[in-house]
Amino acid sequence: MHEDDIAVLMRALGHPVRLEILRILAQRAENCCCNDVTDCLSLAQSTVSQHLKVLLDxxxxxxxxxxxxxxxxxxxxxxxxxxxxxxxxLSGLDGSDLHCDRQPAEAS
Structure with missing residues (x-):
């Protein structure tokens, strides 16, 4: 998976409502429509539809x-x-493979 793909998924998963929608869908398996999700949330059907579209895209x-x-x-x-x-x-960002020529800023 490329960095662009990771970023797209992070944006899609970066909203609490979308995370809640994923939880609802996972619990209900394959027979879950927009109205089922709306019934579990205190949001308008149009709002849920938009969040579903982001996850779908x-x-x-x-x-x-x-x-x-x-x-x-x-x-x-x-x-x-x-x-x-x-x-x-993220394991590649642990610092072991990164080399930076800049010195840390000194505390004043």
Missing amino acids: AGVIERRSQGTRNNYCVRTDRLAAFSRAVGDY
């Missing part, structure tokens, strides 16, 4: 049509890849 969830309903589910494969990528990326 980032590839964190997927939509499956069943008749007139769109059901959403978490893409666990995508989240697992994100988790590994972030772990690898």
